[in-house]
Amino acid sequence: xxxxxxxxxxxxxxxxxxxxxxxxxxxxxxxxxxxxxxxxxxxxxxxxxxxxxxxxxxxxxxxxxxxxxxxxxxxxxxxxxxxxxxxxxxxxxxxxxxxxxxxxxxxxxxxxxxxxxxxxxxxxxxxxxxxxxxxxxxxxxxxxxxxxxxxxxxxxxxxxxxxxxxxxxxxxxxxxxxxxxxxxxxxxxxxxxxxxxxxxxxxxxxxxxxxxxxxxxxxxxxxxxxxxxxxxxxxxxxxxxxxxxxxxxxxxxxxxxxxxxxxxxxxxxxxxxxxxxxxxxxxxxxxxxxxxxxxxxxxxxxxxxxxxx
Amino acid sequence: xxxxxxxxxxxxxxxxxxxxxxxxxxxxxxxxxxxxxxxxxxxxxxxxxxxxxxxxxxxxxxxxxxxxxxxxxxxxxxxxxxxxxxxxxxxxxxxxxxxxxxxxxxxxxxxxxxxxxxxxxxxxxxxxxxxxxxxxxxxxxxxxxxxxxxxxxxxxxxxxxxxxxxxxxx
Numbered sequence: 364x365x366x367x368x369x370x371x372x373x374x375x376x377x378x379x380x381x382x383x384x385x386x387x388x389x390x391x392x393x394x395x396x397x398x399x400x401x402x403x404x405x406x407x408x409x410x411x412x413x414x415x416x417x418x419x420x421x422x423x424x425x426x427x428x429x430x431x432x433x434x435x436x437x438x439x440x441x442x443x444x445x446x447x448x449x450x451x452x453x454x455x456x457x458x459x460x461x462x463x464x465x466x467x468x469x470x471x472x473x474x475x476x477x478x479x480x481x482x483x484x485x486x487x488x489x490x491x492x493x494x495x496x497x498x499x500x501x502x503x504x505x506x507x508x509x510x511x512x513x514x515x516x517x518x519x520x521x522x523x524x525x526x527x528x529x530x531x532x533x534x535x536x537x538x539x540x541x542x543x544x545x546x547x548x549x550x551x552x553x554x555x556x557x558x559x560x561x562x563x564x565x566x567x568x569x570x571x572x573x574x575x576x577x578x579x580x581x582x583x584x585x586x587x588x589x590x591x592x593x594x595x596x597x598x599x600x601x602x603x604x605x606x607x608x609x610x611x612x613x614x615x616x617x618x619x620x621x622x623x624x625x626x627x628x629x630x631x632x633x634x635x636x637x638x639x640x641x642x643x644x645x646x647x648x649x650x651x652x653x654x655x656x657x658x659x660x661x662x663x664x665x666x667x668x669x670x671x672x
Numbered sequence: 673x674x675x676x677x678x679x680x681x682x683x684x685x686x687x688x689x690x691x692x693x694x695x696x697x698x699x700x701x702x703x704x705x706x707x708x709x710x711x712x713x714x715x716x717x718x719x720x721x722x723x724x725x726x727x728x729x730x731x732x733x734x735x736x737x738x739x740x741x742x743x744x745x746x747x748x749x750x751x752x753x754x755x756x757x758x759x760x761x762x763x764x765x766x767x768x769x770x771x772x773x774x775x776x777x778x779x780x781x782x783x784x785x786x787x788x789x790x791x792x793x794x795x796x797x798x799x800x801x802x803x804x805x806x807x808x809x810x811x812x813x814x815x816x817x818x819x820x821x822x823x824x825x826x827x828x829x830x831x832x833x834x835x836x837x838x839x840x841x842x
Contacts, residue, residue, distance in 0.1 A: 373754070423756075426756070426757070426790065426791075429723075429790070430723045430724065430725065431723070431724045431725065431750050431757045431789075431790040432717075432722075432723040432724040432725075432727075432790050433790055433791055433792055433793060433797075434717055434721070434790070434792065434793055434794045434797045435721050435722075435723055437721075437793060437794055440793075468793060
């Protein structure tokens with residue numbers, strides 16, 4: 364958390380430091396909008412602070428994020444977000460500059476959203492016996508936004524690469540295709556969050572291409588990808604599940620029934636290639652697993668909580 | 673006694689003249705250096721996408737005084753303190769103000785350049801550098817002409833004036 368304070372303008376950092384400490388553990392987002400009060404999201408609920416964000420605050424913030432070198436952010440501005448130290452992500456909004464009808468970058472930034480990357484080591488522990496049977500299973504994690512999909516995915520990747528002595532799981536090679544720099548939170552290509560020793564990350568790489576690149580070049584045992592949902596992803600998933608690697612992925616949705624209504628995903632599901640489905644809800648806070656299902660959709664477990672606190 | 677006085681007068685006149693001539697030569701030399709430094713900065717930014725402090729540090733090590741001092745203090749300031757880039761550049765420039773051979777317009781150009789640093793995207797940043805380069809090149813031309821015109825004159829004139837004074841006082 365402290366690293367975020369280094370990036371915030373002094374006025375805002377001081378304001379936030381006045382908040383009680385236990386709050387900090389639960390902050391999910393810090394939102395700055397120029398001319399409007401500072402907002403922080405705690406457990407899904409907004410909280411407004413009295414400080415009104417000024418234009419100078421925005422400029423100082425950008426200057427700090429870019430290390431005083433705005434020109435180094437060309438690519439990031441095209442994508443609309445920047446990953447900072449600690450794997451946190453800063454989303455940006457402002458005026459979009461076009462070139463030949465394509466987004467070229469952002470100027471006059473007016474909204475900043477700092478999404479705090481949560482790293483909860485050990486949350487996937489209760490799931491592991493379901494996902495590993497003589498070998499890792501093709502797994503799909505299903506959940507609406509902010510249900511803790513990525514946090515869970517990250518922890519699974521960590522378990523795969525470090526192994527688990529108690530369950531007799533050997534450490535295996537993990538390839539992460541991190542299209543939105545969210546899983547590993549890479550800065551200059553180096554993951555900012557803790558993974559095991561056997562992790563390779565393709566940062567900011569389109570999933571479809573990245574999955575094949577990984578298989579060809581890095582020989583992973585398990586491939587980890589985020590947010591399957593486009594046509595080219597479907598092709599790549601179908602390719603990859605039959606390429607001798609195990610796949611762990613996430614997708615947006617509430618349940619298996621729901622995603623079966625999406626044509627792209629239905630195709631994947633109906634082929635019964637995915638061996639485990641993990642459904643997440645927010646019912647009892649982020650990280651509630653409502654059910655784990657097998658390849659035909661049969662229930663393997665009942666509701667459980669993976670996150671403490 | 674007379675002879676010692678004469679030598680002192682002649683000596684100081686010559687020293688004064690040569691010092692003036694050196695100023696002229698230094699100005700051209702330092703301007704050339706500054707231009708080369710900005711060209712390196714442009715390359716670092718455009719092709720290397722190097723962050724400002726890193727680029728400034730590299731350039732600081734590549735060149736001699738006063739460019740080295742300007743860039744190294746600048747790199748250090750933006751890394752370690754909270755002040756803005758513009759401010760850091762001004763402060764660093766202020767430190768070499770009395771030591772470098774630049775003239776007022778040159779200081780103005782360099783100071784203004786600091787205001788554009790790190791605030792723009794690649795292309796705009798490049799334009800600012802090119803504009804500053806154009807200004808500095810014009811100054812350098814003028815400096816070179818001045819040097820050609822006056823450097824020799826200062827030297828010979830100082831000897832002659834020294835001799836004249838000595839003769840008058842004898």
